[in-house]
Amino acid sequence: xxxxxxxxxxxxxxxxxxxxxxxCTVILCEPGAVGGVDIRGSASGTEDTPALDPGHVDAQVHxxxxxxxxxxxxxxxxxxxxYLERRGVGVQFGGARIPIVVGAxxxxxxxxxxxxxPTLSMGEAAAAAANMDAVVEGCVGAGTGATVGKxxxxxxxxxxxxxxxxxxxxxGVLVAALVAVNALGDVRDxxxxxxxxxxxxxxDSREFLDTAEYIKHRGAPAPPAKNTTLAVVxxxxxxxxxxxxxxAEFGSLGTARTIDPVNTMADGDLVFALSxxxxxxxxxxxxxxxxxxxxxxxxxxxxxxxxxxxxxGLGT
Numbered sequence: 001x002x003x004x005x006x007x008x009x010x011x012x013x014x015x016x017x018x019x020x021x022x023x024c025t026v027i028l029c030e031p032g033a034v035g036g037v038d039i040r041g042s043a044s045g046t047e048d049t050p051a052l053d054p055g056h057v058d059a060q061v062h063x064x065x066x067x068x069x070x071x072x073x074x075x076x077x078x079x080x081x082x083y084l085e086r087r088g089v090g091v092q093f094g095g096a097r098i099p100i101v102v103g104a105x106x107x108x109x110x111x112x113x114x115x116x117x118p119t120l121s122m123g124e125a126a127a128a129a130a131n132m133d134a135v136v137e138g139c140v141g142a143g144t145g146a147t148v149g150k151x152x153x154x155x156x157x158x159x160x161x162x163x164x165x166x167x168x169x170x171x172g173v174l175v176a177a178l179v180a181v182n183a184l185g186d187v188r189d190x191x192x193x194x195x196x197x198x199x200x201x202x203x204d205s206r207e208f209l210d211t212a213e214y215i216k217h218r219g220a221p222a223p224p225a226k227n228t229t230l231a232v233v234x235x236x237x238x239x240x241x242x243x244x245x246x247x248a249e250f251g252s253l254g255t256a257r258t259i260d261p262v263n264t265m266a267d268g269d270l271v272f273a274l275s276x277x278x279x280x281x282x283x284x285x286x287x288x289x290x291x292x293x294x295x296x297x298x299x300x301x302x303x304x305x306x307x308x309x310x311x312x313g314l315g316t
Contacts, residue, residue: 003135003164003297004178007234009033009276012178013130014141014162015122021112021309024067024076025141025162025180026126027232027274030089032060034275035102036244038252041228044268045070047077047103052272054241058100062089063127064272065103066142066180066230069117073105076123083127104270106182106228108145110154111309135164135178138304138315142180142230147311148259148302149186149198150226151211156200159313160187163300167289172236173281177251177293179231181301183269185261186211190295195260197302197314206312212260220264228268229255231297233290236277243283248273250287254294 005012009031016023035052047065051058063080067073084090084099091098109117126141139146143162150157160183166176181187186198186208199209233251251271255262263269271294306315 001166003166004176004232004234005132005135006166006174006176007236007276010234011130011132012135013126014136015126015129016140016144017116020116021145022068022108022117023141023144024065024073024118024122024126026080026123026130027064028127028130029274029276030062032062034239034241034244035061036241036248036273037270038248039270040252040263041267041269042265043228044270045074045105047074049102051100051102054245058091060100061102062099063101064232065101065123067103067105067118068108068142068145070105070107070109072117074103075120076118077101077103079120079123080127083124104230106142106146106180106230107226110226111145111147137161137163137300139306139308143301146180146182148181148183149211150184151199151214155203157311158197159305159308159311160197160302161305163297163304165293165296165300167293169281169285169289171279173279175233175235175286175289175293177231177233177297179229179294179297179301181229181298182227183229183259184227184264184266185259187258187298187302188260189299190257215261227266229259231255231271231294233271233294234274235286237275237279237281237286238277239275244273244275246283247286247290251290251294253291258295258298
């Protein structure tokens with residue numbers, strides 16, 4: 001399947017800077033989507049997420065930005081708005097169309113050039129590049145500078161990236177996920193529990209340290225907030241804003257199954273949820289599928305990531 005673009009009405013675009021090892025990914029839902037968000041990490045950096053609150057006056061969202069560059073990367077969201085405004089997309093207010101664009105950033109300043117970050121023009125270019133093709137995965141877009149397993153520093157980490165996956169339910173119901181994997185912890189195969197990418201015992205080793213065990217016995221050396229896994233879950237089922245928020249919460253279970261440890265004080269982990277379409281389905285069934293899709297997308301995010309910036313990756 002195509003991943004997140006399997007959901008009708010969604011387009012995905014990437015822009016990557018392979019010299020600076022940073023980039024951004026834009027998810028467009030120009031017809032308007034009901035959105036929700038679940039923020040579990042303690043070091044998040046976000047853009048206009050209050051618009052997704054069930055009590056907020058805005059009923060729909062038109063785009064999501066995922067970007068590297070830490071807080072600087074939030075600038076790219078303005079580029080997405082500029083692109084959508086030119087296309088006449090947004091809420092009609094005061095004689096203008098105001099696109100509702102939410103976003104979140106991850107920290108990738110430790111692998112490439114820390115003084116080069118996603119900009120307004122990069123966000124605009126990613127929006128212009130958005131299409132309905134199968135989602136490009138690996139070291140691309142927001143996953144360009146993504147890494148995992150950083151408990152002992154970058155020299156013993158591994159390269160990660162961006163992945164996408166879809167779960168099909170009866171009656172044509174689909175739940176899809178896209179994840180930029182940039183975690184302090186390790187990534188485990190949920191089928192076996194074994195670490196497949198993460199902190200290594202030495203810079204020249206492929207033996208895994210096991211971050212969770214290390215923290216249990218030695219504690220964490222108070223690393224700065226240089227992480228964050230960003231996910232988007234979407235479905236072709238019609239949901240209200242309360243249900244969309246619940247779908248995002250279900251999606252967070254997929255990160256917990258696959259990243260260990262997750263939602264730490266040094267991670268800004270969050271999940272966005274989008275509802276487009278007219279189909280009906282039980283929210284609990286959608287939740288099971290959302291967790292599965294997020295988990296599968298995380299695994300794909302590390303398996304498709306090539307080695308870059310002096311760090312090994314699993315991709316070829």
